[in-house]
Amino acid sequence: MEKRLLEPVGADLRALLDRVADWVVGYVDGLRHRPVSDFTDVPALLARSDLRRPPGDAGRPLDDLLSTVDLAVSKGLNPSHPGHLGFIPGSGLVSAAIADLVADVLNQYTGLAFPAPGMVALETTVLRWQGDLFGLPATAAGILTTGGSLATLSAVVTARETRLPADFLAGTLYVTSETHQCVAKAARLAGFPADAVRVVPVDDQLRMDPDALRAVLATDRAAGLRPFLLVANAGSTNTGTIDPLTTLADLAAAEDLWLHVDAAYGGFFQLTDRGRERLHGIERGDSLVLDPHKSLFLPFGTGSLLVRDGDLLRRAHSGADDGHYLQDIRDVSLPDFAAYGPELTRDNRGLRMWLPLHLHGxxxxxxxxxxxxxxxxxxxxxxxxxxxxxxxxxxxxxxxxxxxxxxxxxxxxxxxxxxxxxxxxxxxxxxxxxxxxxxxxxxxxxxxxxxxxxxxxxxxxxxx
Missing domain, CATH: 3.90.1150.10 (Aspartate Aminotransferase, domain 1)
Known part of the structure; x- marks a missing residue:
């Protein structure tokens, strides 16, 4: 067989994988003995020629490259470390990284079901598992995203397309001081002016005040505005606060508002008895954002959006007529994820969730x-x-x-x-x-x- 420069095979490939496996094992086994952070002398690190060196015409030994990686991760914050208790930690399961290796080698395109029906089926099963976890009906659908921010954008767009006319600038959405900034960013990207995001007062537990919300809604309606979206926290970033979900769901139904639940941090505590009790009412959301890269410990870049009526999600994100270059695509009775979100090309995120859930249970x-x-x-x-x-x-x-x-x-x-x-x-x-x-x-x-x-x-x- 002719040797191809970009394709190590056989013994060469095994040696490459073995060396990387040794590095990974050494890194993971030594995590507890490393500092969780080091922000000293960062300018000196960034000035190092090792980090500034462009790729050359000839290749370099893998050990040299891994040494540069060691240098690159020697400063900053180590999110994999057991001492990382800041922000909302994302620790990264090694089993998910193994799934990514497999997915990247297979390199199947999962934006459409036809080229990769098996992989799309696996991803669909973990989405349905999430829907079942939160008691969503069979009509629900969802998509794995790069994170809560992109999932939130899709939720806002879906609510806008469902609840507002084509001229939507009078639409208003309702948050609190504890709501993640990604909601305001999503509203801006969805075309709303900054003052469309209304901040509702909170109580002494930092939860949205339903009476205050009713008053703000009445004032806005009297001013000719069109309230359409209510965002409830199911575990705020600041303190983990959970809004009164059942009360807000009742209010959203009475006021004809789309209820969006931000459970990016807290959602998967639904797996526990205590979490399910504290998150009661979450099942009534019209849309629900989760971050498996937080409370399922998966690698960064793994978010999830679930929508009670999946057809609304598809309608909000489907393009016009498909390009002629897709005329060979056939229906395989599976969702085309490209029609449920803004991404056409996307990585195979399903395997990094499917494999750890099945491997560990x-x-x-x-x-x-x-x-x-x-x-x-x-x-x-x-x-x-x-x-x-x-x-x-x-x-x-x-x-x-x-x-x-x-x-x-x-x-x-x-x-x-x-x-x-x-x-x-x-x-x-x-x-x-x-x-x-x-x-x-x-x-x-x-x-x-x-x-x-x-x-x-x-x-x-x-x-x-």
Whole structure:
């Protein structure tokens, strides 16, 4: 067989894969002993010729390239690390990375069902599994996206196309101060002016106030505006807050609003008994956004959109007549995902979700999420017992918000993060700088959260 420069085969391919496998095993096995973050001397790193070197005419040894990767990941934040407790962690299952390797080697096009009916069928099964998890009817349909932002854009477009006329600029949508910024961005990309996004007051638990919403709706209707979309949080990014979903679903039905539920962070806690109880009412959403790369621990770039009436999603995203270059495509009684979202070319996201769920079993994911709820409860109990700290709310999910009773919370956060045992992030709520502990990495255990608690309390004593 003629040797092809871009196609290692046989022993050469096995050697390539074995070397990469050794690197991956070494990296994963050593994660707990690495710092979770290192932001020192970043300019010096970026000035290194190793990172600036363009590809040459001749190839380089794989070991040299892996050494450059080691250098590239030596600074910044390590999201795979068990000490990553900041933002909303996305930890990345190795089994999902294995699925990506297989999918990328197969390289089947899944935007249409005809070229890859088997792979589209696998992806359809994980979408239906999600629909069943949330009690959505058989009419529901969905699509895996690059993340919650693109899923939210498709949800806003679907609501706009369904509830508003062609001249839609009088349309208004309703959020709170706790709603993720991707909603306002999606509204702008969908063609709405900035003032179309109405911010509804929250109660003392940071949940949307239904009475305040009714008042805002009445005022807007009297002014000639057209309310069409209500966005409810099912686990806010700031604190994990869950809006009163059942009450808002009733209100949306009475006011003829599309109910969109942002469950990007919190949705898959539905797998647990506690999560299902706290998320009651989520099943009534017209659309639902999830991020499997958060609470299913999959790699970044894995979002999900479910729509109660899947035909509305398809109608909002289908193009005009198909191009003549597709005249050989035949119907295979499966969804063409290109007709359910803005992407035509897309990677095969279904396998990275399908393989881990089948390999590990759903119970393994349920147990991991229950553990995160337990660990967040432990953090809450420990920090609440410290008189130097204010912990204003019990966690709705796995995020605990806190601040110094007297002192500089921002400096407390800086000191904790400098130790690189854990990484925490912060936010602002009202006039307060708020620290956050978000437990969502599948590798995070009791030992690691105890290190976080110990560091917070130790530095709180030093600063108070």
């Amino acid at each position: 759903v119970d393994a994911f349920r147990a991991a999420l229950d553990e995160k709820l337990d660990l967040a409860g432990h953090v809450y109990a420990e920090l609440s017992a410290d008189p130097l700290l204010v912990v204003p709310r019990a966690p709705s999910l796995s995020t605990v918000a806190f601040r110094l009773r007297a002192g500089d919370t921002a400096e407390l956060m800086r000191r904790v993060n400098t130790e690189a045992e854990v990484f925490l992030s912060s936010t602002r709520i009202g006039d307060h700088h708020i620290g956050r502990v978000c437990v969502l990495n599948h590798r995070t255990d009791r030992d690691r959260v105890d290190r976080a608690v110990s560091a917070i309390r130790r530095h709180a004593r030093a600063l108070s």
